[in-house]
Amino acid sequence: MEKPIPGKIVAQHNSRESCWIVVHGQVYDVTEFLDEHPGGRKIILKYAGKDATQEYEPIHPPNAIVDNLPPDKHLGPVEEGTVDKVEVKMTDQEKARLRRVEARPPLSEILNLHDFEAIARQIMPEKAWAYYSSAADDEITSRENHAAFHRIWFRPRILRDVTNVDWSTTILGHPSSMPIYVTATALGKLGHPDGELNLTRAAARHGIIQMIPTLSSCSFDELVDAAQPGQAQFFQLYVNKDRAITKRIVQHAEKRNIKALFITVDAPQLGRREKDMRMTFDAADPHEIGKSGGGQVDRSRGAAKAITGFIDPGLKWADIPWFKSITKVPIVLKGVQTWEDALEAYDQNLAGVVLSNHGGRQLDFARSGIEVLVEVTEKLKEKRGITFPNNRFQLFVDGGVRRATDVLKAVALGATAVGIGRPFLYAFSTYGVDGVDHALQILRDEFEMNLRLLGSQTIKDVVPAMVDASNIHTHFVPVPQDQLYNTNYENMQHARLRDIKVKTKL
Numbered sequence: 001m002e003k004p005i006p007g008k009i010v011a012q013h014n015s016r017e018s019c020w021i022v023v024h025g026q027v028y029d030v031t032e033f034l035d036e037h038p039g040g041r042k043i044i045l046k047y048a049g050k051d052a053t054q055e056y057e058p059i060h061p062p063n064a065i066v067d068n069l070p071p072d073k074h075l076g077p078v079e080e081g082t083v084d085k086v087e088v089k090m091t092d093q094e095k096a097r098l099r100r101v102e103a104r105p106p107l108s109e110i111l112n113l114h115d116f117e118a119i120a121r122q123i124m125p126e127k128a129w130a131y132y133s134s135a136a137d138d139e140i141t142s143r144e145n146h147a148a149f150h151r152i153w154f155r156p157r158i159l160r161d162v163t164n165v166d167w168s169t170t171i172l173g174h175p176s177s178m179p180i181y182v183t184a185t186a187l188g189k190l191g192h193p194d195g196e197l198n199l200t201r202a203a204a205r206h207g208i209i210q211m212i213p214t215l216s217s218c219s220f221d222e223l224v225d226a227a228q229p230g231q232a233q234f235f236q237l238y239v240n241k242d243r244a245i246t247k248r249i250v251q252h253a254e255k256r257n258i259k260a261l262f263i264t265v266d267a268p269q270l271g272r273r274e275k276d277m278r279m280t281f282d283a284a285d286p287h288e289i290g291k292s293g294g295g296q297v298d299r300s301r302g303a304a305k306a307i308t309g310f311i312d313p314g315l316k317w318a319d320i321p322w323f324k325s326i327t328k329v330p331i332v333l334k335g336v337q338t339w340e341d342a343l344e345a346y347d348q349n350l351a352g353v354v355l356s357n358h359g360g361r362q363l364d365f366a367r368s369g370i371e372v373l374v375e376v377t378e379k380l381k382e383k384r385g386i387t388f389p390n391n392r393f394q395l396f397v398d399g400g401v402r403r404a405t406d407v408l409k410a411v412a413l414g415a416t417a418v419g420i421g422r423p424f425l426y427a428f429s430t431y432g433v434d435g436v437d438h439a440l441q442i443l444r445d446e447f448e449m450n451l452r453l454l455g456s457q458t459i460k461d462v463v464p465a466m467v468d469a470s471n472i473h474t475h476f477v478p479v480p481q482d483q484l485y486n487t488n489y490e491n492m493q494h495a496r497l498r499d500i501k502v503k504t505k506l
Contacts, residue, residue, distance in 0.1 A: 005075060007082030014049030016041065020075065021052040022083050023065055027075040033068075051078075051085045058128075058189040062219045067245075067310065097123060107431060107438045113402045113423040114484035116439060120191075120426035121488060128190040130279040132425050133490060135360040136271035141368075142360030144475070145400030146485055148368035151471045152409045157455030166458045167447035168207075171417045172260050172330050172351060172394060174232040177207035178440075178447060179411050179459055183354075183398050183419030184236035184262070184334075189217035191429030197226055198428035202436035204228040206444070211262060211419070214238040214249075224256045234260045236334060238267070239319075241312040247326050254327050261327060262354065266335025268313035271362040275490075320348050332396070335362075337372055339379035342395075346380060352394035352416070359399050359421060369397040370410055371472050377414040388414030402485065404446030411459060412467040 005027050013020035019031045021044065034041035047055060056065070066074070101123045110116060121129060135142030169179045182203055188195030195217035196210075203210040204227065211234040212223050220235075227233055235258045240246045250261060323331055330351030335358060336342050345353050355373050357366035373395060377388050388395055389411075397410045398419030407418045427435035456462050 002076040004077045004079035006079045007084065010078060010083055011049040016045060019044065019048045021047050022050065022078050023053050023056050024062075025077055025080070027078050028065060028069055029073045029075055030069065032073075047086055049084070051083045054085070054088070058217060059131075059187055061186075061215050061217065094125075097125065104430065107434060110431075110435075110438060110442075112442060112484065113427075113439055114488055116423060116426040116430055116435060117488045118484075119430045121490065124191060124429050127279050128429065130275045131187065131190055131273075132185075132422060132429070134273035134275035135364075136273060136362055137364035139360060139364070141357055141364050141366050142400075143489065145357070145360050145368045146402060146482070147400075148370050148472065149400060149406045149409055150480075150482065151469070151474065152370070152413075153468045154405075154409075154454060155466050155468055156453055157466070160455040160457070162452040162455060162457060164457065165448055165451040167444075167451055169417060169459045171209060172234075172332075173391075174209060174259055175207070176209055176232075176417065178443060179407055179415075179417045180401075180420055180443065181209040181211060181234070181396075181417055182424055183421045184211045184213035184216075184264075185421045185425055186213055186215035187217050188425070188428070191425055192432055194218075194428075194432065196223055198433040198436050199424060200226045200231075200233075201433045202424075202428075202440060204231050205437055206440040208440070209234060209259075211236050212258070214264075220253065221256070224258075232259045234258065234262055236262045236264060238264055238310070239312045239315050240310050241314075242310075243322075245310075250323070250327050254329050258329060260330045260332055260351065261323075262332045262334040263323065264334045264358075265315065266337065266356065266358050266362050267311060268315065271358070271364070273361055317344065317348070320350070332394075337366055339372070339376045342372075342376045343380060343383055346384065346386075346393050350393070352396060354396040354398060354419065355415075356396075356398045356419070369399050370406075370413070373397055373410060373413050373415055374469050374472050389416050390414075404443050404450050407443075407447075408450055408454065408462055409467055409469075411462045412464055413469060414464070 010020050010022060010027055012018075013029070016034060017031070018029075019034060020027055020029050022028075030044055034044055037044055043055065044052070104119055104123065110119070121133070124132075167179065168175065168177050170176065171179075171181060182199050188198070192198055196212070197218055199210050200223050209232045210223075212220060213236050215238065216223065224233065235253045237246070237250065240249070253261065320331075332352045332354060333341075333345050333350060334354040335356050336345065336353040337355070337357060342353050342355070355369040355376060357363065357369065360366075376395060380386050380388075386393065394416040395414055396417055396419060397415045398421065401407060401418055401420050402423060410418050423439060424436050427439040429435075431438065451457070451462075454462065454466055456466070
């Protein structure tokens with residue numbers, strides 16, 4: 001057993017020349033990492049010789065520091081109770097934010113998923129809001145993801161007995177109370193101290209499936225341990241450049257009874273998320289920008305950059321057989337954006353694809369998942385004679401979903417289920433697990449109402465003839481504006497002058 005390092009020793013290493021920090025009771029030498037840190041060295045030096053757990057935990061997966069520092073920089077445990085912690089002085093801005101938190105309306109006044117977003121925008125810390133809400137470049141795709149659903153119209157049937165309606169379904173062989181799942185989103189603790197545990201707990205209450213993200217704030221095992229008996233969970237994988245690490249992660253997930261592996265294939269490089277980036281610049285020391293060292297720090301991808309350096313940009317179709325060789329769980333590709341790639345996935349005997357553009361956070365002007373769904377079902381029927389939904393090869397969609405009607409449109413067009421991400425982040429960021437619970441109850445109520453109004457007793461009765469998607473590929477079709485969504489959308493900001501005191505000569 002390693003001998004603990006006294007806090008007074010750690011405290012001596014508090015400079016750029018020798019910088020040690022403590023995270024979760026372990027001491028790390030980060031001196032050589034200072035100029036590589038995506039957020040700049042200033043934030044690390046603030047915690048030099050002290051306990052940095054409070055700053056580290058919300059914006060890094062639990063194993064990030066272990067994975068990114070060489071083993072010889074792991075110095076061992078700190079002597080308990082001897083290390084100093086940085087005293088964070090509450091600013092007037094933070095006091096005002098906490099007053100807004102106290103002014104939240106009761107959950108009974110939250111009527112739809114848009115309401116969670118409206119409250120989150122007002123009460124979340126600015127950095128957290130910027131990370132969750134940001135999207136690529138001009139955020140055209142982010143907005144299109146939602147707008148695309150407005151180009152699909154219903155053709156409801158009448159005079160059908162809808163006294164009893166059932167919106168449950170089966171996803172990859174596992175029951176779900178609704179045709180939705182909680183899709184993978186990173187860094188849950190930015191919004192709430194319990195992070196993704198809020199999603200695990202609420203998913204259990206409502207009988208839906210949670211997809212555990214590679215970049216969760218909570219550890220993978222923590223989320224699996226929190227699941228209730230019989231609760232199904234999927235795992236989203238960012239593929240590591242080191243295939244040995246990838247193999248270990250996948251096989252550990254399978255050992256822990258994960259039901260499916262969703263491999264993210266649309267992120268060989270992170271998109272430019274400028275709202276997030278701007279918060280990173282605002283947090284930087286203005287006097288360091290342009291100086292030697294400070295000017296070389298890559299802040300081009302905001303908070304996300306710090307946690308994604310391991311992702312392999314060389315991932316290719318030829319790697320699929322290898323993934324099949326290391327696991328027996330169903331494999332789904334997450335981030336497919338054309339019928340050609342969906343067809344290739346089908347031909348390679350994968351379990352399905354998620355038609356997704358990463359929530360509009362990668363390639364701006366990528367089409368919405370719901371639009372791609374229409375061409376995928378058409379072309380796979382033409383090329384391989386298959387129809388959807390299909391148990392052999394399942395189609396999923398995510399991005400822009402705010403109503404049960406959005407989900408039902410996707411189901412009618414052939415999707416097995418739809419992934420929902422940001423709305424659940426906003427729900428727990430504002431009200432914790434009760435927020436996610438309420439969000440899911442809202443969706444349940446919407447499903448019940450809309451199945452009746454469509455004339456469908458079950459999800460299987462929601463068929464292509466119930467929708468008109470003839471305008472889905474026409475990107476400029478006048479439709480009524482969604483005022484709730486547009487009100488919540490925060491306009492992009494221009495660059496602005498810094499608040500720097502200028503010395504003037506008398």
